[in-house]
Amino acid sequence: xxxxxxxxxxxxxxxxxxxxxxxxxxxxxxxxxxxxxxxxxxxxxxxxxxxxxxxxxxxxxxxxxxxxxxxxxxxxxxxxxxxxxxxxxxxxxxxxxxxxxxxx
Numbered sequence: 001x002x003x004x005x006x007x008x009x010x011x012x013x014x015x016x017x018x019x020x021x022x023x024x025x026x027x028x029x030x031x032x033x034x035x036x037x038x039x040x041x042x043x044x045x046x047x048x049x050x051x052x053x054x055x056x057x058x059x060x061x062x063x064x065x066x067x068x069x070x071x072x073x074x075x076x077x078x079x080x081x082x083x084x085x086x087x088x089x090x091x092x093x094x095x096x097x098x099x100x101x102x103x104x
Contacts, residue, residue, distance in 0.1 A: 077102055081098050
């Protein structure tokens, strides 16, 4: 019986030691993986910041043409419509409809 007890005790010690070593290795490996992931995230962030600094600044949208130019165009078109009406190409109704569309 003492031999059997000694064998069981030895097995328990070996199993306990193996479990402790396995847990320690697992924790160490998890720590290394976490450190690698953290380092990769840091490098990715640094790369993105570098790319953001290297991109040329965006140009502002072109400004809308001044209202004076638009009004000048409308006046010119109204004059053309009046000339066409005077020549008899446009009727009074057509002239009024085009004028309303233009001034609209």
